[in-house]
Amino acid sequence: MTNLITQTSDxxxxxxxxxxxxxxxxxxxxxxxxxxxxxxxxxxxxxxYSGQRSIVWKEVLAGGKAYERTGEWLPEETxxxxxxxxxxxxxxxxxxxxxxxxxxxxxxxxxxxxxxCLRPVRWFEGVESPVKRPQDVxxxxxxxxxxxxxxxxxxxxxxxxxxxFLRFLREEMGVNKVRFPGSSxxxxxxxxxxxxxxxxxxxxxxxxxTGRKRLTLVHKGNIMxxxxxxxxxxxxxxxxxxxxxxxxxxxxxxxxxxxxxxLQNALLKPEAYRVVATPNLNGDYISDMLAAxxxxxxxxxxxxxxxxxxxxxxxxxxxxxxxIAGTDKANPCSLILSACMMLRHIGWSEAxxxxxxxxxxxFQQGKATAxxxxxxxxxxxxxxxxxxxxxxxxxxx
Ligand code: ATP
Numbered sequence: 001m002t003n004l005i006t007q008t009s010d011x012x013x014x015x016x017x018x019x020x021x022x023x024x025x026x027x028x029x030x031x032x033x034x035x036x037x038x039x040x041x042x043x044x045x046x047x048x049y050s051g052q053r054s055i056v057w058k059e060v061l062a063g064g065k066a067y068e069r070t071g072e073w074l075p076e077e078t079x080x081x082x083x084x085x086x087x088x089x090x091x092x093x094x095x096x097x098x099x100x101x102x103x104x105x106x107x108x109x110x111x112x113x114x115x116x117c118l119r120p121v122r123w124f125e126g127v128e129s130p131v132k133r134p135q136d137v138x139x140x141x142x143x144x145x146x147x148x149x150x151x152x153x154x155x156x157x158x159x160x161x162x163x164x165f166l167r168f169l170r171e172e173m174g175v176n177k178v179r180f181p182g183s184s185x186x187x188x189x190x191x192x193x194x195x196x197x198x199x200x201x202x203x204x205x206x207x208x209x210t211g212r213k214r215l216t217l218v219h220k221g222n223i224m225x226x227x228x229x230x231x232x233x234x235x236x237x238x239x240x241x242x243x244x245x246x247x248x249x250x251x252x253x254x255x256x257x258x259x260x261x262x263l264q265n266a267l268l269k270p271e272a273y274r275v276v277a278t279p280n281l282n283g284d285y286i287s288d289m290l291a292a293x294x295x296x297x298x299x300x301x302x303x304x305x306x307x308x309x310x311x312x313x314x315x316x317x318x319x320x321x322x323x324i325a326g327t328d329k330a331n332p333c334s335l336i337l338s339a340c341m342m343l344r345h346i347g348w349s350e351a352x353x354x355x356x357x358x359x360x361x362x363f364q365q366g367k368a369t370a371x372x373x374x375x376x377x378x379x380x381x382x383x384x385x386x387x388x389x390x391x392x393x394x395x396x397x
Contacts, residue, residue: 003056005086005346007310015346020056022081026091027064028320029330034091036332036388040355041339043392048351062104063093074104079111082313089314089342091335109145112311114304115195116202117143119287120341123294126363128375134294136271140212141290142203143283145304147195150280154187162186191227191279196234202307203277204239208251212274217256218282231279232256266290298371301337312345314338328383331369333359336391358394362387
């Protein structure tokens with residue numbers, strides 16, 4: 001009996017009853033939220049599947065702990081483990097000071113070509129929100145993760161590189177539109193057909209399999225006609241080519257929205273959106289704006305996924321919170337809800353549902369960590385470990 005999650009020939013996952021899942025504890029509050037997450041997940045899986053299933057956690061090192069023990073921020077062994085076991089999870093990581101790695105999160109994403117940043121946003125009853133009907137917000141954002149201005153191709157004003165590039169633009173491309181050429185920094189925004197297709201394909205598949213149906217392409221194609229406009233055009237083309245039957249049968253409805261209009265609509269009629277596919281920068285703004293709308297910026301879950309190879313890393317979306325590290329105060333919900341996404345990803349939805357119901361029930365009773373409890377009517381601030389215990393107590397089949 002193997003413990004290995006593998007990819008099936010049709011691109012799905014074959015998951016044994018006791019899969020090995022590599023995890024990175026994370027820096028700062030990482031160890032506390034990871035311990036809380038694992039206790040909640042272990043209990044739910046054990047309860048829901050009557051002991052038939054369990055997760056075999058395998059610690060792998062990254063961040064400060066890795067640096068202390070191995071002298072490297074992201075050891076090759078860790079990359080190998082994520083490659084080998086397909087599905088993993090990680091706590092928040094500190095950004096290395098000095099040394100070759102710019103950001104560990106970016107290095108992981110690039111190393112495994114995790115092209116989708118998946119951010120589901122929904123409201124939990126009891127959580128204070130700035131809008132009137134937070135219950136109407138239930139959107140899953142597919143943010144492109146490898147292209148756009150995030151490619152990091154830019155030159156600083158006044159450098160020989162910026163001057164050279166500007167000269168190329170002027171002399172070879174006939175570009176005379178740079179308003180202040182002498183003092184402009186310049187950047188490149190690559191958006192490709194391939195990159196768009198694989199993102200929109202994954203989002204369409206998700207809209208169909210989850211029964212969410214509606215997929216909205218959010219772009220700024222009215223201004224950036226070939227990059228963001230290309231995203232819209234290639235997006236429509238791929239769904240029309242590959243999902244024609246689903247569209248005809250009403251299992252998939254695809255539309256698009258200009259990014260600025262989307263931000264307004266998402267506030268006024270959030271129920272209109274169910275799945276959103278969008279380029280990298282728009283996705284950054286949109287995910288956090290939607291999360292803020294449900295009061296959930298501190299508890300939002302996330303994942304980085306390559307739907308072609310099956311590689312997926314689930315993660316806490318907040319930072320390392322060094323100011324409260326080691327005090328048993330951190331809110332573990334971001335990592336717990338990311339683990340719920342992971343359970344759904346491997347087909348163990350029943351356990352994910354049980355945990356989400358338990359969290360809802362805790363919030364309804366005003367039981368939460370201090371960051372949320374202070375805004376709740378009858379809120380009782382709990383420590384990280386006591387909150388995990390409360391979730392466990394409220395988990396039932
Ligand atoms: P980093 O450099 O790793 O991004 P940071 O402190 O700059 O760390 P965050 O970790 O996102 O950024 O923290 C911002 C604020 O939010 C801090 O005051 C922190 O205590 C708080 N915070 C972040 N995560 C949590 C959490 N899980 N529970 C409670 N408070 C949190």
